Amino acid sequence: MNVADISIIGQDRKGIVASITNYIFNNKCNVEEVNQNVMNNIFYMSVKISFKPEKFDKIKFKKGLENISRKVGVKSRIFFDGQKRKKNMAILVTKEEHILTELLKENKKGRLKVNIPIIIGTSNTLENTCKKFKIKFITIKDKTQSLRENKILKILEEYEIDFIVLARYMKILSPKFVWNYPNRIINIHPSLLPSFPGAMAYMQAFEKGVRISGATAHFVTVDLDQGPIIAQESFKINSNKSIEQVKNSGRECEKKALMKAVTLFVNNKLECRWGKVITKTRKT
Structure with missing residues (x-):
C-alpha cells in the first residue's frame, strides 16, 4: 500500500468532514490517521490515506479532491511521498548563513538528493549566497504576518513544494501556515x-x-x-x-x-x- 497526506483548511462550516471522507472512501482509499481542529472559525484537517497503487490514478484523485474542496469552501493539498521523483524543498531564511550554506553545499555534492527551486528571505542579506549556487531567491519584507505568509504560500504552491526547511528563520509561523504543511x-x-x-x-x-x-x-x-x-x-x-x-x-x-x-x-x-x-x- 502507498500513502499520501491530505491537508484541508478553510472557513468552518457543516459538511466538510463528511464530504472529504466520503470522497476518500468512494475512491477505495483507507484512512490511516486523521486530525482536525477549529481556531478563530478556521477549520483544519489532516488525513493520512493509504491506497493500492495499481488501481489508483493520482492525477484524477487530486482533481476530484480539489473539486469537492471547492464545493465546501476549503483549500486542499495532497502530498504523494511514494513518488520516485526528487522532492521539492523550499528554504526560509533570515540573516544567519551557516545552515543555508551547509544545505546548499550538501545538496550540490549529491548527499541530500532534493530539488531546491526557491529560497525565501525576510531581507536580501543571503541573496548572494543563493546566487553562488544558482538558486532563485525571493525577498518578502511585509511586516504584517498574514500578508507575508499569504505571499509565501502562493510561492510554495507555484513551485510545487513538498516540504520546507527553516534555516534559522526568525519568524513565528501562524497556525494557518503550519496547517497547510502538516509534518x-x-x-x-x-x-x-x-x-x-x-x-x-x-x-x-x-x-x-x-x-x-x-x-x-x-x-x-x-x-x-x-x-x-x-x-x-x-x-x-x-x-x-x-x-x-x-x-x-x-x-x-x-x-x-x-x-x-x-x-x-x-x-x-x-x-x-x-x-x-x-x-x-x-x-x-
Missing part, C-alpha cells in the same frame, strides 16, 4: 529540546551552567518549539568555555542534526504517531 516543515533549534525553547537558547544554557547542550531538528507545530523531534546532536560545555565558543560548537551540531533530519525525510523514513517521530527501517 512537512522542519526547523532547527539551538538547544536540546524540550530544554530552552524560544529565543537565545545558547545564552539560556550558558547562564544555567548546563554541562551538555546541542541542537534539535523537529517538525513545526502550532506550539512554538514543541513539535515532534526528528534528530538531536550534542556537545559538552566545560566551565572555561565562553558564550561564543558555546555558539560555535552549537552551530556544528545544528548542521549535523538538520542534515540528518532532511535526509531521513527525503528518503521517506519518518512517520509521526501521536506526536512522536518514528524512524522507519525498511524502504517505502
